[in-house]
Amino acid sequence: xxxxxxxxxxxxxxxTPDFAVGTLAQLLxxxxxxxxxxxxxxxxxxRGRKVQxxxxxxxxxxxxxxxxxxxxxxxxxxxxxxxxxxxxxxxVVAFRMLPKAVWQMPEYGTFNLHASLLPQYRGAAPxxxxxxxxxxATGVTTFFIDEKIDTGNIILQQTEKIVPExxxxxxxxxxxxxxxxxxxxxxxxxxxxxxxxxxxxxSSELKAAPKIHKETxxxxxxxxxxxxxxxxxxxxxxxxxxxxxxxxEKEDQIKIFTTEMEQANHNYNVGTLVLEKKSLKVAVKNGxxxxxxxxxxxxxRMKVSEILNGLNLxxxxxxx
Numbered sequence: 001x002x003x004x005x006x007x008x009x010x011x012x013x014x015x016t017p018d019f020a021v022g023t024l025a026q027l028l029x030x031x032x033x034x035x036x037x038x039x040x041x042x043x044x045x046x047r048g049r050k051v052q053x054x055x056x057x058x059x060x061x062x063x064x065x066x067x068x069x070x071x072x073x074x075x076x077x078x079x080x081x082x083x084x085x086x087x088x089x090x091x092v093v094a095f096r097m098l099p100k101a102v103w104q105m106p107e108y109g110t111f112n113l114h115a116s117l118l119p120q121y122r123g124a125a126p127x128x129x130x131x132x133x134x135x136x137a138t139g140v141t142t143f144f145i146d147e148k149i150d151t152g153n154i155i156l157q158q159t160e161k162i163v164p165e166x167x168x169x170x171x172x173x174x175x176x177x178x179x180x181x182x183x184x185x186x187x188x189x190x191x192x193x194x195x196x197x198x199x200x201x202x203s204s205e206l207k208a209a210p211k212i213h214k215e216t217x218x219x220x221x222x223x224x225x226x227x228x229x230x231x232x233x234x235x236x237x238x239x240x241x242x243x244x245x246x247x248x249e250k251e252d253q254i255k256i257f258t259t260e261m262e263q264a265n266h267n268y269n270v271g272t273l274v275l276e277k278k279s280l281k282v283a284v285k286n287g288x289x290x291x292x293x294x295x296x297x298x299x300x301r302m303k304v305s306e307i308l309n310g311l312n313l314x315x316x317x318x319x320x
Contacts (some may be wrong), residue, residue, distance in 0.1 A: 085280075090103065091112075
C-alpha cells in the first residue's frame with residue numbers, strides 16, 4: 001500500500017465519547033481534511049430524559065463538520081451517504097464494531113485507536129482492566145480493522161506507565177493525549193506511503209478487557225489489600241466500585257471512589273467498619289482499606305470527613 005502527497009487524505013472519523021474528541025481535535029490541528037464524522041445517535045439521558053448529543057457530535061458541530069448518526073451501520077441509505085463522502089481513509093476511536101461493508105470501503109483502509117498495548121486487553125474496557133489487574137504499564141495502539149474485534153495488523157504503539165496514584169480518570173486523560181498524537185502520526189505515515197503493519201501474536205497468556213457490568217463493580221472484601229485497592233481505582237471515577245453497607249437495620253448500596261491501604265495485623269472480621277477519630281476504614285485480611293471518598297444513596301460524591309459529620313454508625317456496622 002502506498003500513497004503520495006498527490007493524493008492527500010480525505011478522512012472520515014468515527015467515535016462517540018470524550019476519549020475520541022481529543023483525537024478529532026488533533027487531526028484538525030494537524031490540518032488533515034476530515035470530510036465527515038460518524039457518531040452515535042442522540043439519546044435521552046439522566047433523570048429528565050433530556051436528549052443528549054455525543055461528545056464527538058458536539059465537537060464536530062462546533063467545527064462545522066458533516067455529521068452522520070446511523071442507527072444501523074448496514075443500512076443502504078447510510079452506506080450510500082458514506083460512499084458519497086469519497087473518503088480514502090477511516091479513523092475509528094471508541095466506536096462500535098463495524099460491518100465489513102464499512103471498514104473495507106476506503107482505498108487506504110480503516111484503522112482504530114485502542115487504549116492498550118495489543119494484543120493485550122482486547123475489548124471494551126482496556127483502561128479499567130489494566131488498573132484492576134495491577135499492571136504497571138499500558139499504552140495505545142493503532143491497527144487496521146479486520147473481521148474480528150481488536151485483532152488487526154498493528155501500525156504503531158506507545159507505552160505509558162501506570163503509577164500507584166492513577167485511577168481510570170487520570171490514566172484515561174493521558175492515554176487520550178498520547179493516543180491522539182499516535183493517530184496523527186499514523187495518518188502522516190499512511191499519507192506518505194511509509195506505513196508498516198505487523199501481525200498480532202496470539203498467546204495463551206493474553207488478558208481480555210470485556211465490558212464492565214454492575215456485578216464487575218461489586219467489591220470483594222475477601223481479596224488482598226492490593227487487589228481491593230486496584231479494583232476501586234480501576235473503576236474510579238466511572239462507573240464506580242460499590243458495596244453494601246449494613247448499619248443496624250439499614251442496608252445501603254454505596255459507591256467508593258478513593259481509598260488508601262494500611263498494612264496491619266488485627267482481629268476484626270473482614271468487612272468490619274472501624275471508626276477512628278475522623279477516619280473510617282474497612283478491615284480486610286492483611287490490613288485496612290481507608291475510605292476517603294464515598295457516595296451514599298441519593299447523595300453526591302463526598303469526602304468521608306464530611307460524611308462522618310452526619311452519619312450515625314452502629315458499632316456493628318460492616319460492608320458486605
